[in-house]
Amino acid sequence: MAEASCPKDLLYHPDHDWARIDDEQQGVATFGITWFAQDALGEVVFFEPPEVGSTLKKDTPYAEVESVKAVADVIAPLSGQIIEVNSELGDDPSAINEDPYGQGWLVKVRLSDPSEREQLLDADAYSQLLAE
Amino acid sequence: MxxxxxxxxxxxxxxxxxxxxxxxxxxxxxxxxxxxxxxxRLQLPDGMGEQEVYEHLAALAAENVCSERQLSFLGAGFYDHYVPAIVEAICERSEFLTPYTPYQPEVSQGTLQAMFEYQTAICELTALPIANASVYDGPSAVAFAAYMAKLHNGRGEIVASAGLHPHTLQTLRTYAHGFGSEVIEVPLTDGATDLHAWSEAIRQSTGAAIFAQPNFYGAVEDAEQLAAAAKQACARPSAAASGQSSASAASGQSSASAASGQSSASAASGRSGVGRGEGPVVIAQVDPITLGVLKPPGQCDVDVAVGEGQPLGGRLDFGGPSFGFFAAREEFLRRMPGRIAGETVDLDGRRGFVLTLQTREQHIRREKATSNICTAQALNALAAVIHLSWLGRRGIVELGELLLARTHYARERLCAIDGVSALHSQPVMREFALRLDADVEQVRRLCMSGALEPAGANAASDGPPRTAEGLSSAESARGVSAAPRFHRQAGVNPGVDLRALTGRAQDEGGLLVAITERRTAGDIELLAVTLEAALRRVKAEAVARA
Amino acid sequence: MSGSPQQREEAVTIFEKGAEGRRAFACPPLDVPAVDPEQLLPHRLRRAQGPDLPEVSEPEIVRHYVRLSKRNFDLDSGFYPLGSCTMKHNPRLHERLAALSGNARLHPLQDTELAQGALAVMWGLQRALAEISGLPHVSLQPSAGSHGELAGVLVSRAYHEDRGEDRRKVLTPDTAHGTNPATVSMAGLEVVKLATDEHGGVDLDDLRRKASEEVVCLMLTNPNTLGIFDRNIEEIAEIVHGVGATLYYDGANLNAIMGISRPGDMGFDIVHFNLHKSFTQPHGGGGPGSGPIAVSDRIAPYLPIPLVVRRPLSEDGSGAGGARDGAGRGEGENGLGEVWREHVYDLDWDRPKSIGRLRGFHGNYGTFVRAYAYIRSLGADGLRNASEVAVLNANYLLARLRELGAAEMLPLAYGQLCMHEFVLSGAPMKRELQVKTLDLAKRLLDYGHHPPTVYFPLLVEEALMVEPTETESRETLDAFAEAIASILTEAKEDPELLRGAPYTTPVRRLDEALAAKRPVIRGETRRKREGQELEAPADEARGPGGAGARGAR
Structure with a gap:
């Protein structure tokens, strides 16, 4: 399991999802779940990647992650269309626990409204939220 | 106290x-x-001592005419098979009888391993790769399968063969009304699902296509052809497809399977691959005791096989408890309802079993669960795996061949009676439907009155030849007929009045006769002469009235 | 459980045992003329290679399953205080009665006049359940609690539909069993959750907000899953009935109130019973169960078919003052029974507004025999006494735990007293000692007790739900309380001991994540393992490797 962390270069959704803006110009971002989310869930045993091409709407679920005794919705931090999924997680989802901000990424998305990012939290604000 | x-x-x-x-x-x-x-206080009688309760209930039980007291050919879903003594001996052990669902796997390895073995047995029988630990019974298993199909492809139309048991069709309708699906019934032709009507009924909006094997009327269906037709019918460009195209598609498949024999099934499954937005989920309700002989669902391109488990180690119990089995293709693993036992290891690396994939279930996924079912029919499933182990790899085939031969013989024998004909000409395996040219209820009552003394019917009770020390030989002990141990007054129960059970006008005069390994050639002969005498008397009375 | 060498042996399935040619079954000889196989069944409908079932002798089968049985903990050998499951003693008399050939070998389609004893049992059970619940009409058809719930929701829906109302919402408290919301979805309806108030009951303000003309019913358990009797029940009923909805009683906790209070009198319209809880049907390691429902007059027309009905014999014109068995069929025609009766029993199918069937035949008759025998054994006073002792035992156990100082680490989640069960929270234990409820539960196994229900209800953090039932002696309750106290001492002194527990069981903690990640839900067969490949196509049908096919290990 990874150490507790909250990287500075990410944006956070209060439902414990993160977004990394990969390409400002193209409006492409990567999504995943936070260290806190995977820790609360426990060992992830199943993740079924959504289909490439499907449309995501900010604040609504687009996938599920399962541990032995829980299922959690994964919430889209921003709106857009999926252009790539981390298909390796379908065979072995352990990267979600081991490296939630790296190898454990879930989807890459072409954002439909990059201005939505204004509504997300930065690392400090998210840490604050967790402390509360 | x-x-x-x-x-x-x-x-x-x-x-x-x-x-x-x-x-x-x-x-x-x-x-x-x-x-x-x-x-x-509650308006209930005072309590009674153990002995009093025993006497009271034993007296009530004695009022029931059971299959030990009456030579019975009743079937239609529940069958009087021989269950080996070890089934009861093991199932009545406290360790299997009294625990709860195995929530603490460290102290439930007995139940969990038995579930795992049961799942293995169901996979072997059906030739499908996955199975759950059982559901309530056969008809509800079909309803659960239809619900799973709806969760899988989101389509609300269910096409169901009229060859399904009427209780299955009724249960399916109750559930389907609940989850918002429509059931479209496909008629039979000569006792088997009408292939043309089947293909016509299946459209792109069809979520599930369901048939029974053998069907309610005893007919062995061409399962491969039905599955292939279901998948091809849906592959048609649109609902506008003409009847002609579907008919030719179906017949094309049938000639292909005839030519290449067994291999066509795997070829078909390689091609079709049900997915979201593709063909319907093909569901077969199969009779497990026939699967030593009949081509199994997994080799017929069927996606989900379910059925009534009573013939495997079950009592008649006036209809329950029994269990429903549920097997499917790999892709349904995470949509299957009910409990599933899985293999794993403990802290020391030792092999063990747990309930697994629980995130499908109601206690975790709540309103999004794959079903509302909490538990399995664990004890009945245990009885089934013991019974199947007892039959064994060869026994299940031998038993199937015996049933096939006896059932075939019984149909021929009964159809030789004046006023009796076969309701259809399809192959039969353990049950068949007849048509009587007289009122079925009247004939049944006469058969059961014990008032008929058909000539030759008692040949078997003349006492078998003796061997040394007064023991009868195995051959004669097996007897020609088991009839002597039945109460003569109870007569012979010739089977189920079809019309009374299905309510279908075309079943008027129909009699459904079940043959198990407990019904010998001698029993069949006794049925034949009894039925013949009853028919004769009904006709004589009719003539007298006229 | 001692963890004997036999219990600790490596697991081997029946499919991995045996040897080529071994068998237990001797097929009866073919006693009809042999016919060309193709004529019996065309080749293309036949299976080429039989299923790969075990090849074992009878002694092997017996030993295999008897040894397996010894790897189970069971109610007959130890205390089993599983909350919400009512693990009360299963009288052996019931097994004897269910096994009588008149019951066990009675075909469900036997003519009703030849099954009068069975129908009399069913009718008697219907009447008794109606009296216990205070609701007059009973269907025995549902096969389990969850099945009874589905029946209850479907009859509610049918009631509204019949009145031309299209209602879609079902209210369930957040303390509800997971089956409640799952059932609602299967019935095509939508779940609306209700909050819990500070006393552990339904939050009335939340209920008032959410009660509307769109609501089908409210599903409630009382006493609820916290073991608390909701004193506001009448007000709840008033609010629910005020918007035209029905009130549904989940009978999981009926064992607290038999003969003491009746759901029908509280205002409930529909009740489901768990015959495998309050009425002693053995659990069988996870089924069979049975979930009859009782309903009020207005819901009665929608009950599943068939119902068992009784008519006076004289109505049939077949003799006054009783007749022999085979009633209505003439004097002693069968000569099979000696019981004189005044009534004839029948199955009523003619119920045009019924929701239909939920399964095959008439329900789990074997469980009806046991439940009926239990009710006749206890009678009115015995049932009431059973509930009284169940509640006394639960409160005594709670008091003993307090007395032994367990409340510091395992406080009662709500209230002071309880009904037949209580819920403790392991939150302080987890916070102070980093020992989870799960660890405590596993350690209890080493003390020879089955643990209580853990992590339910979801509302309570680190929940431990204890239901001792009335059939346990004071000594057993004392021993259990002392075991908990002793484990809490261990938790303070050596928490690692608990985290590694259990140590004396046939296997130690099992890797559930592995089982879910790499699902192996079907075993290998001996022939496969020994490389005796079956010829195609039977072999082919096993499909490609993967989740169901074989283990990676």
């Missing part, structure tokens, strides 16, 4: 003191508002 509690008056006093109350009354008075408490 009843005989099932252990507190003495002094226990009660000490316990109340520990709680800090004066009376049991106070315990309730503090928690339940006075006016919600029952004034007076």
């Amino acid at each position: 009843s005989r099932y509690t252990s507190l003495t008056a002094s226990d009660e006093q000490a316990m109340l003191e520990a709680i800090g109350l004066r009376s049991v009354e106070e315990l309730f008075a503090r928690q339940i508002p006075e006016h919600l408490r029952l004034r007076g």
Whole structure:
């Protein structure tokens, strides 16, 4: 399991999802779940990647992650269309626990409204939220 | 103090003191508002001692005419198979009888491993890769399968063959009305699902296509052809497809399977691959005891095989409890309802079993669960795996061949009677439907009256030849007929009145006759002469009235 | 459980045992003329290679399953205080009665006049359940609690539909069993959750907000899953009935109130019973169960078919003052029974507004025999006494735990007293000692007790739900309380001991994540393992490797 962390270069959704803006110009971002989310869930045993091409709407679920005794919705931090999924997680989802901000990424998305990012939290604000 | 509690008056006093109350009354008075408490006592009889209860219920049980007292050819879903003594001996052990669902796997390895073995047995029988630990019964298993199909492809139309058991069709309709699906019934032709109507009924909006094997009328269906037709029918460009194209598609498949034999099934499954937005989920309700002989669902391109488990180690029990089995193709692993046992290891690396994939289930996924079912029919499933182990790899085939031969013979024998004909010409395996040219109810009553003394019917009771020391030889002990041990007054129960069960006008005059390994050639002969005598008398009475 | 060498042996399935040619079954000889196989069944409908079932002798089968049985903990050998499951003693008399050939070998389609004893049992059970619940009409058809719930929701829906109302919402408290919301979805309806108030009951303000003309019913358990009797029940009923909805009683906790308070009198319209809880049907390691429902007059027309009905014999014109068995069929025609009766029993199918069937035949008759025998054994006073002792035992156990100082680490989640069960929270233990409820539960196994229900209800953090039932003696309750106290001492002194527990069981903690990640839900067969490949196509049908096919290990 990874150490507790909250990287500075990410944006956070209060439902414990993160977004990394990969390409400002193209409006492409990567999504995943936070260290806190995977820790609360426990060992992830199943993740079924959504289909490439499907449309995501900010604040609504687009996938599920399962541990032995829980299922959690994964919430889209921003709106857009999926252009790539981390298909390796379908065979072995352990990267979600081991490296939630790296190898454990879930989807890459072409954002439909990059201005939505204004509504997300930065690392400090998210840490604050967790402390509360 | 009843005989099932252990507190003495002094226990009660000490316990109340520990709680800090004066009376049991106070315990309730503090928690339940006075006016919600029952004034007076329940209007029920006083309790009875163990012996009295035994005598009372034994007297009631004696009023039932069971299959040990009457030579019976009843079937239609529940069958009087021989269940080996070891099934009861093992299932009545406290260790299997009295635990709850295995929530603590460290102390439930017996139940969990038995579930795992049961799942393995169901996979072997059906030739499908996955199975759950069982559901309530056969008809509800079909309803669960239809619900799974809807969760899988989101389509609300269910095409169901009229060859399904009427209880299955009724159960399916009740459930389907609940989850918002429509059931479209496809008629039979000569006792088997009408292939043309089947293909026509299946459209792109069809979520599930369901048939029974063998069907309710005893007919062995061409399962491969039905599955292929279901998948091809849906592959048609649109609902506008003409009847001609579907008919030719179906016949094309049938000639292909005839030519290449067994291999066509795997070829078909390689091609079709049900997915979201593709063909319907093809569901077969199969009779497990036939699967030593009949081509299994997994080799017929069927996606989901379910069925009534009673023939495997089950009692008749006036209809329950039994179990429903549920097997499917790999891709349904995470949509399957019910409990599933899986293999794993413990902290020391030793092999063990747990309930697994629980995130499908109601206690975790709640309103998004794959079904609302909480439990399996674990004890019945245990009986099934013991019975199947007892039959064994060869026995299940031998038994199937015996049933096939006897059932075929029985149909021929009964159809030789004046006024009796076969309801259809399809192959039969353990049950068949006849048509009588007389009122079925009247004929049945006569057969069961014990008032008929058909000539030659008692040949078997003349006493078998003796061997040394007064023991009858195995051959004669097996007997030509088991009839002598039945009560003569109970007569012969010739089978099920079809019309009464299905309510279908075309089933008028129909009689459904089940043959198990407990019904010998001699029993069949006794049925034949009894039926013949009953028919003769009905006709004679009709003539007399006229 | 001692963890004997036999219990600790490596698991081997029946499919991995045996040897080529071994068998237990001797097929009856072919006693009809042999016919060309193709004529019996065309080749293309036949299976080429039989299923790969075990090849074992009878002694092997017996030993295999008897040894397996010894790897189980069971109610007959130890205390089993599983909350919400009512693990009360299963009288052996019931097994004897269910096994009588008149019951066990009675075909469900036997003519009703030849099954009068069975129908009399069913009718008697219907009447008794109606009396216990205070609701007059009973269907025995549902096969389990969850099945009874589905029946209850479907009859509610049918009631509204019949009145031309299209209602879609079902209210369930957040303390509800997971089956409640799952059932609602299967019935095509939508779940609306209700909050819990500070006393552990339904939050009335939340209920008032959410009660509307769109609501089908409210599903409630009382006493609820916290073991608390909701004193506001009448007000709840008033609010629910005020918007035209029905009130549904989940009978999981009926064992607290038999003969003491009746759901029908509280205002409930529909009740389901768990015959495998309050009425002693053995649990069988996870089924069979049975979930009859009782309903009020207005819901009665929608009950599943068939119902068992009784008519006076004289109505049939077949003789006054009783007749022999085979009633209505003439004097002693069968000569099979000696019981004189005044009534004839029948199955009523003619119920045009019924929701239909939920399963095959008439329900789990074997469980009806046991439940009926239990009710006749206890009678009115015995049933009431059973509930009284169940509640006394639960409160005594709670008091003993307090007395032994367990409340510091395992406080009662709500209230002071309880009904037949209580819920403790392991939150302080987890916070102070980093020992979870799960660890405590596993350690209890080493003390020879089955643990209580853990992590339910979801509302309570680190929940431990204890239901001792009335059939346990004071000594057993004392021993259990002392075991908990002793484990809490261990938790303070050596928490690691608990985290590694259990140590004396046939296997130690099992890797559930592995089982879910790499699902192996079907075993290998001996022939496969020994490389005796079956010829195609039977072999082919096993499909490609993967989740169901074989283990990676």
